[in-house]
Amino acid sequence: MADNNVYIRKIILSVLGFLLLIFSGISFYKHRHLEEHVVLGEGVTEVKKLSDYFDGVKGTINDCNIYILEGKEPGATLFVMGASHPEEPAGRLAPWIFVENGVMEKGRLIVVLSANRSGTTVTRLGGGYPPDYTIPTGWGEQKFRMGDRWANPLDQWPDPEVYIHYPSRQNLAYVDIRNLNRAWPGRPNGTLTEKTCYAFMELIRKEKVDIFIDLHEAELQYPVISTIVAHEKGHELAAVVSMVLTDMGEFNMGMEYSPKSLHGLSHREVGDFSDAISLLFEAPEPFLDATRGKTTREQLLTGKDEFIVKAGEHGLLFEKIDENGWPIDVRVGRHTSAVLMTMEIWTEEHPDMSLVCINVPGYAEVIENGIGYYLKDPFRANPERVIIE
Amino acid sequence: MSMFTYAGIILGVMVSIYIIAKIFKLSTELSMLAAAIAGGLAGGFRIPARHIAEGAMTYLDINLIFITATLFMNILKESGGVAFVVRRILKRFHRSRTLLFILLTLLLLIPGALTGAGSVTVLITGGMVAVVLNYMGISKVRTTAIVFIIAGLSAAAPPVSLWAMMTAAGVNMPYVGFFYPLLIPCVIAALLTIFILGWKGTGTDIEKAFEELPEPPEKMNWLRVILPFIIFLGLVFIGRQWPHSTPVIGLPLMFLCAAVTSFILSPVKVNFFKISGDTVEQLLPLIGTLTCAGILVQIMTLTGVRGLLAVSTVTLPVIVVYASLFFVLPVSEAVLMWGAAPVIGVPLVLLFNTIGLNPIVALAGMSVIWPLGDALPPTAIIGRLTVEIVGYKESYIRFLKACIIPAIIIMIIGTLMVIYSSELGFLTGL
Numbered sequence: 169m170a171d172n173n174v175y176i177r178k179i180i181l182s183v184l185g186f187l188l189l190i191f192s193g194i195s196f197y198k199h200r201h202l203e204e205h206v207v208l209g210e211g212v213t214e215v216k217k218l219s220d221y222f223d224g225v226k227g228t229i230n231d232c233n234i235y236i237l238e239g240k241e242p243g244a245t246l247f248v249m250g251a252s253h254p255e256e257p258a259g260r261l262a263p264w265i266f267v268e269n270g271v272m273e274k275g276r277l278i279v280v281l282s283a284n285r286s287g288t289t290v291t292r293l294g295g296g297y298p299p300d301y302t303i304p305t306g307w308g309e310q311k312f313r314m315g316d317r318w319a320n321p322l323d324q325w326p327d328p329e330v331y332i333h334y335p336s337r338q339n340l341a342y343v344d345i346r347n348l349n350r351a352w353p354g355r356p357n358g359t360l361t362e363k364t365c366y367a368f369m370e371l372i373r374k375e376k377v378d379i380f381i382d383l384h385e386a387e388l389q390y391p392v393i394s395t396i397v398a399h400e401k402g403h404e405l406a407a408v409v410s411m412v413l414t415d416m417g418e419f420n421m422g423m424e425y426s427p428k429s430l431h432g433l434s435h436r437e438v439g440d441f442s443d444a445i446s447l448l449f450e451a452p453e454p455f456l457d458a459t460r461g462k463t464t465r466e467q468l469l470t471g472k473d474e475f476i477v478k479a480g481e482h483g484l485l486f487e488k489i490d491e492n493g494w495p496i497d498v499r500v501g502r503h504t505s506a507v508l509m510t511m512e513i514w515t516e517e518h519p520d521m522s523l524v525c526i527n528v529p530g531y532a533e534v535i536e537n538g539i540g541y542y543l544k545d546p547f548r549a550n551p552e553r554v555i556i557e
Numbered sequence: 558m559s560m561f562t563y564a565g566i567i568l569g570v571m572v573s574i575y576i577i578a579k580i581f582k583l584s585t586e587l588s589m590l591a592a593a594i595a596g597g598l599a600g601g602f603r604i605p606a607r608h609i610a611e612g613a614m615t616y617l618d619i620n621l622i623f624i625t626a627t628l629f630m631n632i633l634k635e636s637g638g639v640a641f642v643v644r645r646i647l648k649r650f651h652r653s654r655t656l657l658f659i660l661l662t663l664l665l666l667i668p669g670a671l672t673g674a675g676s677v678t679v680l681i682t683g684g685m686v687a688v689v690l691n692y693m694g695i696s697k698v699r700t701t702a703i704v705f706i707i708a709g710l711s712a713a714a715p716p717v718s719l720w721a722m723m724t725a726a727g728v729n730m731p732y733v734g735f736f737y738p739l740l741i742p743c744v745i746a747a748l749l750t751i752f753i754l755g756w757k758g759t760g761t762d763i764e765k766a767f768e769e770l771p772e773p774p775e776k777m778n779w780l781r782v783i784l785p786f787i788i789f790l791g792l793v794f795i796g797r798q799w800p801h802s803t804p805v806i807g808l809p810l811m812f813l814c815a816a817v818t819s820f821i822l823s824p825v826k827v828n829f830f831k832i833s834g835d836t837v838e839q840l841l842p843l844i845g846t847l848t849c850a851g852i853l854v855q856i857m858t859l860t861g862v863r864g865l866l867a868v869s870t871v872t873l874p875v876i877v878v879y880a881s882l883f884f885v886l887p888v889s890e891a892v893l894m895w896g897a898a899p900v901i902g903v904p905l906v907l908l909f910n911t912i913g914l915n916p917i918v919a920l921a922g923m924s925v926i927w928p929l930g931d932a933l934p935p936t937a938i939i940g941r942l943t944v945e946i947v948g949y950k951e952s953y954i955r956f957l958k959a960c961i962i963p964a965i966i967i968m969i970i971g972t973l974m975v976i977y978s979s980e981l982g983f984l985t986g987l
Contacts (some may be wrong), residue, residue, distance in 0.1 A: 192610030293615040294727075294851060294899065296608060326807030329620070329716070329793065330733065332800035341731030345805070349859040355801065389907060435833030458728065458903050459868045461861035462600070474560040475861070475868040482872045484911045 169304035193395060196496070200289040200320075201297035204315050204557040205283065206233070206264070211527070213238040215555060218280075221374055222367035224356055229286045229323050230364040231508035235267045235279040236372065237525075243275025244378040244514065244521040247444070248507055249368070250281045252347035252349045252434065254288040254315020256385035257301065257468065258451050258496060261312070263383065263536050265542045274515070276522035278375060283368070284348040286360065290320035296463040298506045303469075305540035307548070313427035314468070318346035321342055324360045334358060336431035344432070349382070352437035355409075369441055377444045378521065379405075379514060382434040383503050387454035388476060388485040395422035397448040399439030406447055408513045409506065418531045419502055449506050451499040452487045459484075469496045563600075563863035570599040570861065572624075573972035575892075582587065585936045586845035589896065593849070593856040600860035607867030612855025616847040618809075619673070619719060623811035623843065626717075628836045630681045632816050635832055636823030638782040643685045644770055651761045654693070657911035658751045661686050662707060666747055668937075669711025673719040675928060675939045676843060678708040679946050685770060689948040692766035694759025697949050702959035703754050705943040707747045709928030710967070714743040717808075719895050720924040730916060734985030741984065742970050746925065750963040771828065776824035780852050784822055789815035842938060850896030857900065867904035875912060878905065879948035879976055883968035886923055890930025891937065915978040917985045918979075922974025932957060 208215065216234040219226035250263035263279045270277060282288050291297035291314055302309040324346050331345040332338070334355050344350040346361050352366025372380060379402070386393040398406035403425065410423035426435040426446070438446035454460060454471045461467070461475045471494030480489050508530055511523035529542060545552045575597040578588035587983035597605045633639055643664065651657045682863055683704045690700040691959070713720065715736045723730045791809040795803055821828055837844075857863040870878070889897035902923060909919040932940030943949075944956060974981060 188606050188610055191606035196610075197609040293611055294854050294858060296855050299607065325806060326809070328796055328800070328805045329808050329811075332797065332798065334801050337800075339731075339733050341725070341733060343726065344731065356800065359805065389911065392763065458907055459864050460563060461864045463859050463861070473864075475864045476869050479871060484871055484908075501826060 169211045169278055171358060177339050195299060199291070199313060202300060202311065203310055205310075206544050206555045206557050207268050207544035207549040207557060208235070209268045209270060209527070209544075210551040211237040211269075211277075212267060218364070218367045218371070222356065222361045222363070222369040225360075225367045226382050227365075228360055229289065229320075230284065230360060232280060232282045232285045233291035233306040233557060235281070237266070237277040237279070238271055239272035239275045239277075239468070239524070241274045241522070244518065244523050245276045245278065245375055246379045246381070246511065246523050247278040247372060247377045248280070249283050249380070249382045250279070251285070251288055251315065252283045253317045253347075253384060254282070254284055254313070255292065255297065255317050255456065256453055256557070257312065257314070258453065258503055259383035259495070261303070261396060261539055262500045262507070265500070265504055265534075265539065266507070266525070268544050270528045271526050271544050273524040273526055275337050275338055275511075275521070277523075277525060278371070278377065280368075284319055284322040284361070285365065285396045286319040287317065287346075287348065288315035290316045290322070292316045298465045298468065300464075301465045301468055301545060303540045304538070305543045309402075310543050313468075318343060319348070320363050321346070333432045334362065336448075336465070338431040342431060347432075349384075349434055350432035352432055353441040369438070372438060372442045372444050377442070379432070379510065379523075380438045380444045380446045381507060381510065382446070382448045384448060384450050385456065385499060386450045387456035387458070388452055388454055388489055389457055389459070389479070392424065393449050393450050393452055393487045394420060394502075395424050397424045397426050397435045397450070399426045399435050401439050401445040402445035402447050405510065405517070410508050412513065413506060413509055419506060421502070421506060442479045447510070451502045452489075454475045454489060455500065471495055471499070497535050497538055498531075499529035500539050501529070504528055504534060505531035560732035560861055561865065567596050567599045568862045568865060571596040571857070575687040576948050577777060583843070584842065585894065585938075586842065586849040589846070589893070591847040591855045593853045596860050596862065597842045598854045600856075605856070605859065608851050608855050608859055612852035613848045615855065616723070617849030618807075618842050619722070620847055621809035622717065622812065623674060623840055623847075624837060625809040625816065627674070627677050627840055628833060629789075629812050629816035629819060630672065630677055631832050631836050631839075632823070632827060632829070633782070633785065634681055634793040635827050636781070636819060636825060637771070638819065639682060639685060640729060640788070641773035641777040641975045642782060643682070643689065644767065644773060647689055647761075647763060647766060647770075651763045655688075656754075657693070657761070658755060661747065662691060662744075662747045662751050665704065665707040666711045666714055666743065669708055670714035671717060673717035673722075674843060675712035675931060676942055677844070678711045678854045678969055679704060679939060679943050680773045680839065683708060683943060683947045688769050689756060689766055691756075692762045692769075693755065694761075695755045695757075697947065698951065698955055701752045701943055701947045701949040701956050702963070703751050704947055704965045705932055705940055705956075706750045706960055706961070706967070707933055708939060708943065710743045710747045710750075710925070712928050713739060713924045715739045718897045718924050719929045720902065721920050723895060724897035724906055724920055724923075727899045727903035727905050728916070733920055734917045734987045737984045737986065738767070738974070738981070742921070742925045746963065746967045746970055749966055754959070760944060774824040779822065781822040785815040785819040788818045820850045846894045846896075846938075848891060850899075853893070853896055854899045863900060863903075866900060866905070870904040871908040871911070875908070878908065879972060882923065882926060882972050882975060884970075886926040887930030887933060890927045891933035894898060894931075894936055894938070897930075909975065909978065913979065914975070915982040915985070917987075918978035918981045919975045922971040922978065925974070926968055926971035929960075929967060932960060940960055
């Protein structure tokens with residue numbers, strides 16, 4: 169009798185386990201294979217693949233699209249990178265607006281929307297993240313993959329017991345071997361993440377990039393927030409951008425020096441291993457805070473959270489927050505404005521190597537119209553101008 | 558409804574279901590699963606299959622380390638390697654109580670330090686060390702207390718300390734710089750425990766001890782014992798010395814290589830598949846606990862319960878936090894086992910970091926206190942296991958009383974490490 173009971177219990181648990189496998193498997197599959205459409209704006213003159221610069225990433229999930237917006241007149245080359253950390257959506261949506269709307273009058277703009285494409289196909293274990301989020305537009309809704317800080321273990325596993333960065337040999341947390349922003353400058357025979365960084369370095373070197381900008385978001389309990397982190401080659405540029413943005417009253421933007429002893433980060437290594445000026449922009453994202461309340465799509469997009477407000481009242485945050493939260497439009501607007509301002513300040517200082525971009529909304533416009541206003545309907549666009557990201 | 562009310566209700570539901578499940582004699586892991594599912598339902602997420610599966614995978618790597626490391630230890634035990642080492646130590650050092658204590662402490666610390674599990678210490682060396690301690694004239698209750706306390710400390714000791722690893726992962730902090738902040742208090746506390754509880758015993762009765770200890774195979778020797786460790790440490794060394802010329806194989810495969818070496822070198826025939834099966838069966842409650850703790854934490858994060866606990870903790874007056882560590886940490890461990898690290902540990906480390914303490918040393922201090930909860934109900938897994946392995950048959954309360962003095966010492970050491978973490982920052986070497 170007792171044996172029978174155990175047998176029945178095992179069957180029931182196996183069936184429940186199988187059902188869990190089916191339903192969760194469908195969700196994971198849909199997430200990993202969600203097709204995101206990009207409507208190429210009139211400014212996009214060419215779409216390349218990352219493997220065009222280093223064939224070591226060919227055929228891998230990280231062989232992402234490289235959008236090139238060649239200006240009508242020559243000038244400098246700016247490279248804007250999104251989704252270095254795919255759990256930071258403003259860092260991905262801001263460059264999306266550049267690709268679908270931007271037109272370069274002078275100079276050249278290179279944009280990446282999914283730098284760590286593998287990381288866009290997985291959500292954080294234990295984090296309770298939604299697999300996707302949608303942005304309302306005039307023509308319906310556009311769905312985007314929510315991602316993680318690290319590459320998907322399905323694409324790179326196992327992790328070592330300690331991650332030793334190349335070439336500095338600095339010891340980092342084992343999991344950061346899958347963190348794109350801890351693997352710069354990468355190496356050609358390394359892990360997928362290291363190869364991806366190496367491929368981007370090749371792109372930066374071959375395309376003679378003058379300025380490199382890595383877009384991020386940070387939790388409010390993290391001291392490096394609402395700021396530009398600049399390599400020493402970009403101190404002057406970053407300082408002026410920060411000063412002008414803050415003085416114009418649009419929003420407060422700080423500026424910090426890239427620590428020379430902190431390795432693997434783009435603001436340090438891109439500057440050290442190429443001729444480019446490397447900058448990293450941080451916007452606030454309450455969704456990332458460990459003290460956040462309910463983990464939902466709504467919280468991700470509105471940035472409203474009573475618990476974080478409470479933490480702020482006790483002086484535990486490095487950025488202010490109130491009942492209005494940090495809406496995605498505000499976060500994306502900070503990034504678009506900061507990139508546009510970087511072009512403007514650069515052009516003032518280098519009139520012979522200008523960077524002039526039109527049709528991209530700044531902070532106030534993004535907030536006024538919403539991001540959706542700037543996203544194009546892929547089903548009404550010329551199919552030849554629609555790319556799957 | 559405010560977020561505080563919403564999350565508070567869900568927390569209430571989860572706690573109630575956990576208690577009800579325990580009343581109905583469900584295991585800790587199933588009780589945690591029930592609480593997680595109830596939390597998902599109460600939070601309006603129905604039964605969130607994706608989150609349950611994702612949460613269950615949270616500690617997959619740690620589970621694999623657990624399994625392979627314990628397999629290695631079990632093969633070493635089956636091949637007679639552990640008995641060989643205990644006998645040799647006893648034979649060589651039985652005249653010096655101090656030296657014997659130091660070596661027995663080392664024997665108890667190594668398995669747990671390598672695997673992150675106090676249960677592995679109890680199972681691998683606990684029983685044999687207990688035999689030696691008994692024949693050194695130490696009472697059964699004190700022997701049980703010594704094995705339990707040092708087994709707990711071995712789990713907190715480096716290189717694998719699950720509490721520190723899980724909490725560090727929860728706050729995006731590298732698991733780097735923990736070696737000495739964990740090693741020093743664990744070794745000091747372990748030595749104090751064995752000397753305080755064991756010093757009053759009589760002389761060592763080596764003849765009787767040898768009669769009771771298992772006889773190692775004739776061909777067993779130091780090389781057969783040490784070579785698997787050399788293989789393991791060699792792989793770790795190669796990975797660290799030439800990280801960019803060697804493939805990443807991960808700790809589980811390293812432990813597996815050591816296990817296979819031990820298997821090949823065994824002087825007696827060892828059934829690899831049987832030991833593998835027994836190892837998984839032996840670890841099932843712990844693997845289940847870690848898996849279900851992952852699910853529980855995922856649902857708590859999803860519903861905002863983790864945020865509620867986190868914000869409630871970080872907004873407490875710091876003095877209250879310091880003063881309650883000795884109580885909160887063991888109790889959270891008793892209820893959630895390792896699940897306590899991401900639930901309680903994460904907000905505490907965030908708080909300590911914000912007020913300018915050294916988060917690595919503070920977390921190491923907390924990690925030393927946590928294992929004390931493994932003797933407390935409702936789980937008490939390691940406590941019960943120790944009682945069983947050592948063969949202590951009297952009152953469980955008496956065993957707990959025997960643990961009090963070393964427990965107080967550990968609580969003081971851990972709390973002081975938190976309070977003076979900034980001053981002790983040099984221990985991290987960073």
